[in-house]
């Protein structure tokens with residue numbers, strides 16, 4: 142089996158949403174595919190009306206294939222302080238033509254304000270490792286984990302784009318989607334994430350490939366060194382990050398992966414991607430797409446980095462492949 146689904150950017154590439162079919166007859170919800178978490182959760186008829194703000198909701202009672210997972214609950218919180226929780230159904234889930242029957246669909250009974258405010262997203266589809274799925278008392282598997290045994294190849298690829306539709310493919314590598322060769326590097330999934338080590342200016346950086354996080358968060362030394370090249374750039378505590386004049390031409394940001402025998406490969410993030418967004422309506426000052434990881438405790442290669450590459454999430458061999466495009 143295989144699947145292929147469009148990933149549409151929202152609000153200046155802040156997130157990427159994909160249409161997912163749930164239940165019988167199919168209910169299509171736009172979900173945020175997140176390689177940084179492992180719960181598939183949705184706005185539902187169980188979500189308080191006061192917390193629903195235009196989102197499409199899942200109605201298990203109108204799906205003939207939905208079965209309540211008796212006694213199961215879930216509760217998750219994310220690095221940005223957002224959170225959600227609820228109950229669990231098993232139902233049929235289809236992504237880009239790839240179907241998993243009896244997928245745990247986590248219906249929200251509570252969502253935090255940032256989810257309520259995000260009118261375009263109906264929830265998340267977690268693509269990290271099932272070891273960090275939050276369903277209790279019986280942990281559930283991710284869509285990818287359930288699909289893997291049926292896939293032509295035990296992998297999925299992420300091809301996110303700047304201000305344009307990209308694609309997630311499951312079970313195959315589309316050779317027309319990248320240029321040159323794919324450089325592979327081992328994955329450390331001990332924390333449940335797609336962890337890997339890259340080299341930035343000769344310094345090894347261990348972080349995670351996280352499609353659910355908008356920006357890149359790296360060690361202070363690397364970030365300070367990058368912004369030292371931009372006149373007028375500074376760390377601004379009120380914005381809790383590096384800002385600079387919006388007219389600045391930003392240097393490209395490169396990192397190497399798979400430095401083994403073959404010398405590995407270089408991913409180059411265009412400077413224009415690092416000029417992420419204005420901090421206010423005047424458009425004078427802009428917020429950087431590269432920020433320090435010092436308040437997080439882990440380095441994150443988020444969408445700003447991922448959209449500069451074609452990325453292979455290889456669950457069979459537990460490796461990450463990176464290619465230019």
Ligand SMILES: O=C(CN1CCCCC1)Nc1ccc2c(c1)OCO2
Pocket residue numbers: 173175177219220221222223265353354355436437441
């Ligand atoms: O929270 C997330 C990702 N999260 C995925 C689900 C939707 C809401 C965003 N990333 C994140 C992780 C660490 C952070 C951070 C953001 O901001 C500062 O530290």
